[in-house]
Amino acid sequence: xxxxxxxxxxxxxxxxxxxxxxxxxxxxxxxxxxxxxxxxxxxxxxxxxxxxxxxxxxxxxxxxxxxxxxxxxxxxxxxxxxxxxxxx
Amino acid sequence: xxxxxxxxxxxxxxxxxxxxxxxxxxxxxxxxxxxxxxxxxxxxxxxxxxxxxxxxxxxxxxxxxxxxxxxxxxxxxxxxxxxxxxxxxxxxxxxxxxxxxxxxxxxxxxxxxxxxxxxxxxxxxxxxx
Numbered sequence: 586x587x588x589x590x591x592x593x594x595x596x597x598x599x600x601x602x603x604x605x606x607x608x609x610x611x612x613x614x615x616x617x618x619x620x621x622x623x624x625x626x627x628x629x630x631x632x633x634x635x636x637x638x639x640x641x642x643x644x645x646x647x648x649x650x651x652x653x654x655x656x657x658x659x660x661x662x663x664x665x666x667x668x669x670x671x672x673x
Numbered sequence: 674x675x676x677x678x679x680x681x682x683x684x685x686x687x688x689x690x691x692x693x694x695x696x697x698x699x700x701x702x703x704x705x706x707x708x709x710x711x712x713x714x715x716x717x718x719x720x721x722x723x724x725x726x727x728x729x730x731x732x733x734x735x736x737x738x739x740x741x742x743x744x745x746x747x748x749x750x751x752x753x754x755x756x757x758x759x760x761x762x763x764x765x766x767x768x769x770x771x772x773x774x775x776x777x778x779x780x781x782x783x784x785x786x787x788x789x790x791x792x793x794x795x796x797x798x799x800x801x802x
Binding site: 669 | 764
């Protein structure tokens with residue numbers, strides 16, 4: 586949101602990269618996360634939209650290594666009823 | 674000794690006092706079996722993400738401990754034999770700690786290398802907008 590407001594202030598127009606979409610990035614790499622905790626429901630929920638499935642990497646932009654530990658964490662959270670297996 | 678985290682969910686039919694007592698009982702078992710309890714975290718009554726044995730709520734309790742594999746086996750056996758425990762999960766954490774240590778070193782190395790090469794680091798706010 587903030588970024589869009591800045592862009593309107595008449596900065597010189599840059600050539601659009603990534604086909605006009607904003608670049609994807611791995612949230613965990615940016616935050617320099619060391620581990621992904623299965624007890625951290627709030628973070629995990631961000632990667633399990635409505636139906637409770639795991640958000641694919643091509644959508645979220647999470648890097649391969651972090652996606653692996655993310656999936657592990659989500660599965661543990663499901664096991665102990667912190668996250669649903671499926672919802673409809 | 675390895676570091677473990679064990680979570681168990683007690684049935685919502687218990688009162689708060691009864692669930693506290695249950696936690697004490699399991700703390701006793703851990704001590705008795707030669708485990709070193711690092712932390713007990715009572716999350717209290719929480720809604721479950723799905724029904725377990727027709728219950729939609731439960732008392733969550735987290736144990737963090739240093740223990741051997743035998744203790745975990747014994748603890749889980751007791752969870753199974755106890756009807757008020759509706760779900761449990763044990764996770765070994767020492768390997769994860771080691772991996773986290775490696776990740777930390779890697780990140781430090783990387784940022785040093787970037788500083789040397791004159792690549793400026795972008796803050797999280799900048800990247801995420």
